[in-house]
Amino acid sequence: MKLYDSVELAARNLRESVLRNSLTTLGISVGVASLVAMLSLGIGLQQLASRRLQRAGLFDTVVVSSRRDLRSFSREQETEGPAPAQSPELDENARAKIAALPEVVEAYPDLRFIAELRFEDKPHLTMIAGLPLSSKASDGFEGMQGRFFSGDDAHEVILQKMFAAELLGKSAHNPDEINVKEIAGPLIGKQLVLRYAERESGNGGSDSASYSVISRELPLTIVGVADLDPDSMRGNFRARLFIPQKLIEGMHAMQAYESRDSTHATSNQPVYSTLVARVSGAGKVDSAEQAIKKLGFNTFSILDATKSLRRFFAILDLFLGIFGSLALTVASIGIINTLVMAILERRREIGIMKAVGASDADVRGLFFAEAGAMGVLGGVFGVLMGWIIGRAINFGTNIYLVRQGFSREDIWTVPLWLIGAALGFSFVISLLSGLYPASRAAKLDPVQALRYE
Amino acid sequence: MGSATIRAVDGITLAVEPGEFIALLGASGSGKSSLLNLIAGLDSPTSGSIVVGERNLAAFSRGELAQYRRYAVGMVFQSFNLIPSMTVLENVELPLRFAEVERSKRGAMAKDALERVGLAGRIQHRPIELSGGEQQRVALARALINQPSILLADEPTGNLDSRTGTEVMELIRRLNESLQMTVVLVTHERDLAEKYAERLVSMGDGKVIGDQSNPARTLARGES
Numbered sequence: 001m002k003l004y005d006s007v008e009l010a011a012r013n014l015r016e017s018v019l020r021n022s023l024t025t026l027g028i029s030v031g032v033a034s035l036v037a038m039l040s041l042g043i044g045l046q047q048l049a050s051r052r053l054q055r056a057g058l059f060d061t062v063v064v065s066s067r068r069d070l071r072s073f074s075r076e077q078e079t080e081g082p083a084p085a086q087s088p089e090l091d092e093n094a095r096a097k098i099a100a101l102p103e104v105v106e107a108y109p110d111l112r113f114i115a116e117l118r119f120e121d122k123p124h125l126t127m128i129a130g131l132p133l134s135s136k137a138s139d140g141f142e143g144m145q146g147r148f149f150s151g152d153d154a155h156e157v158i159l160q161k162m163f164a165a166e167l168l169g170k171s172a173h174n175p176d177e178i179n180v181k182e183i184a185g186p187l188i189g190k191q192l193v194l195r196y197a198e199r200e201s202g203n204g205g206s207d208s209a210s211y212s213v214i215s216r217e218l219p220l221t222i223v224g225v226a227d228l229d230p231d232s233m234r235g236n237f238r239a240r241l242f243i244p245q246k247l248i249e250g251m252h253a254m255q256a257y258e259s260r261d262s263t264h265a266t267s268n269q270p271v272y273s274t275l276v277a278r279v280s281g282a283g284k285v286d287s288a289e290q291a292i293k294k295l296g297f298n299t300f301s302i303l304d305a306t307k308s309l310r311r312f313f314a315i316l317d318l319f320l321g322i323f324g325s326l327a328l329t330v331a332s333i334g335i336i337n338t339l340v341m342a343i344l345e346r347r348r349e350i351g352i353m354k355a356v357g358a359s360d361a362d363v364r365g366l367f368f369a370e371a372g373a374m375g376v377l378g379g380v381f382g383v384l385m386g387w388i389i390g391r392a393i394n395f396g397t398n399i400y401l402v403r404q405g406f407s408r409e410d411i412w413t414v415p416l417w418l419i420g421a422a423l424g425f426s427f428v429i430s431l432l433s434g435l436y437p438a439s440r441a442a443k444l445d446p447v448q449a450l451r452y453e
Numbered sequence: 454m455g456s457a458t459i460r461a462v463d464g465i466t467l468a469v470e471p472g473e474f475i476a477l478l479g480a481s482g483s484g485k486s487s488l489l490n491l492i493a494g495l496d497s498p499t500s501g502s503i504v505v506g507e508r509n510l511a512a513f514s515r516g517e518l519a520q521y522r523r524y525a526v527g528m529v530f531q532s533f534n535l536i537p538s539m540t541v542l543e544n545v546e547l548p549l550r551f552a553e554v555e556r557s558k559r560g561a562m563a564k565d566a567l568e569r570v571g572l573a574g575r576i577q578h579r580p581i582e583l584s585g586g587e588q589q590r591v592a593l594a595r596a597l598i599n600q601p602s603i604l605l606a607d608e609p610t611g612n613l614d615s616r617t618g619t620e621v622m623e624l625i626r627r628l629n630e631s632l633q634m635t636v637v638l639v640t641h642e643r644d645l646a647e648k649y650a651e652r653l654v655s656m657g658d659g660k661v662i663g664d665q666s667n668p669a670r671t672l673a674r675g676e677s
Binding site for chain 2: 447
């Protein structure tokens with residue numbers, strides 16, 4: 001018998017006992033739905049964790065230093081490559097080379113210095129750092145009051161909340177005591193004046209190593225207050241006052257290391273102590289590091305934590321999958337039961353079919369088609385149900401998160417492959433469930449079957 | 454309770470000529486239906502052989518037997534054995550599905566067969582909506598659809614009143630005569646057998662106890 005005939009006859013048989021077959025199909029749907037809901041929760045959580053890690057910027061960053069800097073991060077590397085004295089400077093030239101690497105999204109110098117600033121005629125001493133515009137996406141700025149820099153060289157400043165409190169004359173030992181919203185109000189839009197030492201290159205022509213130090217003042221507008229942790233592992237955030245990266249680069253502020261390294265300077269160009277290279281993904285850190293080392297620099301990065309995260313989630317997904325599959329296993333027993341009952345009920349019909357020429361394979365195919373049809377239908381409804389359950393979980397969780405003062409998060413994701421896999425799995429499980437009833441039906445003795453009333 | 458071996462059909466030697474109309478007569482339990490099932494390829498003998506044409510059914514695999522049932526024999530039963538969930542047309546078409554006949558040809562073939570049994574007008578009805586005689590005619594149309602050379606009829610009039618029984622038997626006789634179809638009729642009604650069969654084979658306890666030609670019928674056939 002041809003496949004479409006088997007499918008047509010199967011569909012007719014399924015319609016004949018519509019209630020029982022619908023209930024069996026519903027059983028499969030519940031099984032598939034639980035599988036889809038469990039796995040999509042696992043996948044969603046994994047994506048959420050990866051997203052958070054990515055936004056934290058911890059694992060996609062390579063810190064580059066010159067081998068001339070003998071305090072460099074990994075001393076064992078110094079035995080390889082050129083000797084420190086012959087190794088290249090970490091200057092604009094090096095920055096351009098690093099930025100041009102395929103894995104690197106951007107490379108910028110880590111510039112920070114201690115400066116005095118005046119706010120409402122009171123002096124304050126603090127650490128200032130530059131931030132590129134790409135930092136805006138970082139989770140460090142979640143819940144920031146005000147806004148991020150309007151441009152890469154805008155005369156604007158974002159304050160760390162403890163420092164903002166200090167400007168207002170409030171002191172607190174515990175950062176949690178300070179409410180960003182409360183302290184941002186009186187500060188945003190106000191001006192402060194930064195006083196710093198500018199390094200001006202000497203005019204001595206060939207004598208490029210000479211420079212003078214000039215005191216400068218720069219008025220800046222406060223545009224934001226953020227809950228950043230000045231003691232965090234993230235180099236960028238280890239300051240209390242932030243200005244745009246281009247602005248800080250253009251200031252040529254005297255860096256602490258410059259007086260020490262002045263004898264090495266071979267050009268008028270600024271020479272940096274460290275560069276930050278942002279890589280296109282955590283997985284690319286290793287190859288980026290290798291490429292940067294080849295250029296003659298030392299590198300440092302935090303180990304790719306997403307690897308162990310992926311392993312953890314693979315195990316979690318496995319367990320969630322097993323739990324989800326349990327319901328499908330119960331459903332498959334339902335299919336076996338339904339089909340075995342169908343054999344009893346349709347014994348005579350099977351006998352008639354055999355009497356008019358149906359082979360064992362035809363009868364087997366018919367029962368397989370019935371099992372498969374229930375599997376496909378159950379799969380489709382199951383995926384739909386799983387999707388709705390997931391949406392509901394997402395909706396409920398987001399209401400809870402918002403009430404707790406957190407931002408909305410998608411903790412549940414159904415990728416296309418999961419839909420395909422769930423449908424395929426449900427179909428295969430149904431066929432496997434149909435194996436025993438189908439072979440039992442095929443082996444029926446036609447004479448006995450025809451006698452059955 | 455023990456497991457005693459019952460020989461439903463035992464030591465039978467019977468030759469049927471192509472185009473012959475024979476009747477297997479006997480009381481209930483005489484083995485006539487068992488013999489018919491063996492000829493139909495629904496059952497296999499424990500020993501001996503059943504030769505149809507040149508081929509021995511006893512040596513057939515299950516698959517070969519299914520093929521034989523599909524193309525070589527048509528069967529009608531006392532209880533019609535139509536599938537109640539299918540329409541008349543679908544019941545008649547059923548053997549064509551197993552024979553993998555193209556879908557486009559099936560409808561016309563089934564209608565042809567139904568026309569031959571005089572039921573062209575009721576193709577979309579369900580078996581339950583038909584009278585017993587009509588149901589048996591549908592079964593006959595189904596038996597004929599693959600143009601088999603042998604028609605096996607197991608008490609075809611057993612569930613019919615005498616008038617519809619006669620109609621069905623007349624139909625079988627016409628098929629036997631017009632298509633030169635071999636007919637093996639199982640019945641316990643001697644009158645019916647004598648009226649239609651050329652040869653009467655009597656059975657008892659699984660054995661052939663009488664085998665005689667039916668002169669009245671042979672003569673009538675010769676005259677026609």
